[in-house]
Amino acid sequence: MKIGYARVSTRDQNIDLQLDALKRAGCERIYRDVASGSKTVRPALDELLGQLRPEDVLVIWKLDRMGRSLKHLVELVGNLMERKVGLLSLNDPIDTTNAQGRLVFNLFASLAEFERELIRERTHAGLSAARERGRVGGRPKGLSTQAQATAMAAETLYRERRMGVAAIAQKLHVSKSTLYSYLRHRGVQISTYEKSVQQRSAPSVIVSANANEPKIATILLTLRIANNSKFVRGKKRTIEHIEGFYLEKYDARQRPNGDYELKIPYDSDADLDNTVNELLSGMASDADDRHCFSESDACMEGADRYW
Numbered sequence: 521m522k523i524g525y526a527r528v529s530t531r532d533q534n535i536d537l538q539l540d541a542l543k544r545a546g547c548e549r550i551y552r553d554v555a556s557g558s559k560t561v562r563p564a565l566d567e568l569l570g571q572l573r574p575e576d577v578l579v580i581w582k583l584d585r586m587g588r589s590l591k592h593l594v595e596l597v598g599n600l601m602e603r604k605v606g607l608l609s610l611n612d613p614i615d616t617t618n619a620q621g622r623l624v625f626n627l628f629a630s631l632a633e634f635e636r637e638l639i640r641e642r643t644h645a646g647l648s649a650a651r652e653r654g655r656v657g658g659r660p661k662g663l664s665t666q667a668q669a670t671a672m673a674a675e676t677l678y679r680e681r682r683m684g685v686a687a688i689a690q691k692l693h694v695s696k697s698t699l700y701s702y703l704r705h706r707g708v709q710i711s712t713y714e715k716s717v718q719q720r721s722a723p724s725v726i727v728s729a730n731a732n733e734p735k736i737a738t739i740l741l742t743l744r745i746a747n748n749s750k751f752v753r754g755k756k757r758t759i760e761h762i763e764g765f766y767l768e769k770y771d772a773r774q775r776p777n778g779d780y781e782l783k784i785p786y787d788s789d790a791d792l793d794n795t796v797n798e799l800l801s802g803m804a805s806d807a808d809d810r811h812c813f814s815e816s817d818a819c820m821e822g823a824d825r826y827w
Contacts, residue, residue: 521549521573521575521576521577522547522548522576522579522608523549523550523568523576523579524539524547524550524551524580525551525552525553525565525578525579525580526539526542527552527555527565527585528553529554529555530554531554535552538585541610542579542610545610547579551564551567551568569599572605574603575604576605576606577607577608578605578608579608579609580609580610581610582609582612583609583612583614593628597625601616670702672706674688674702674703674706675708677692678708684826685699685817686817695814697800697801697804697813700797700800710797735785735786735787736783737783737784737820738781738782738783738822739770739782739783739819739821740775740782740820740821741772741779741780741781741799741818742778742779742818743778743779743803743814744814744815744817745758745759745762745807745813745816746813747811748811754810754811757810758806758807758810762807765806766802766803766806767780792820796818799818800814800817800818800827
């Protein structure tokens, strides 16, 4: 079966030329998108790729209608060839249903790989030249003057204990993970943040029959992970990594409201504080490594204890 795909960048552009050509080529179904060539999200293309079956042929007006870049196009066509799906471009010498078309496509793939190697070599050469001149890349160490002032304000508000952590972060226009980073930079010992002594209640624990065994606290974790910007994608993989690497060892169970129920063993309140704070800090650090940020928080079930 021949299946067509047409795309225009804006609604002002006319898609009729592509549709007419695809119909003349014998396409039984035609999918269409209105999206910029640089956009990752193309609903019709995603749906089309999910509908393709072996021996089908994907027909397009030109190669630039489907791929965002040469690299992206090579990946798409490679995936189609693995699935035994052909690609036919009406205005390019590409038809992977025959040997000549596959040869031309492989030449394109070789050029794309050669381009990536050149870019990599130029990048390494530039970095080496910069290091020889004493310039080191990467994020500058320490905090800027503005960040230092914010960190001092965060320390003052945190020590006063008049506002919750979320309220302090909102007041300073920073995320909770950034707030904790500022506090650590100032040498502040981060501990359980309780609203008042009167609000304390007995912690929710499971007491073991053996007094020497650690207590088990039921911790409710609200996991909030977001991409740093709309230009990067890493949220889903970050959550999967956190679930497998951090939460699984605490017998995590997701409740209907989305919160994770963790069973954390501890010997003392200070030990529990360290465990939960290290958990939140590690999650935030891993999210940052994957171009995301974490605004997660936790509380003990049945007790007014928050992290």
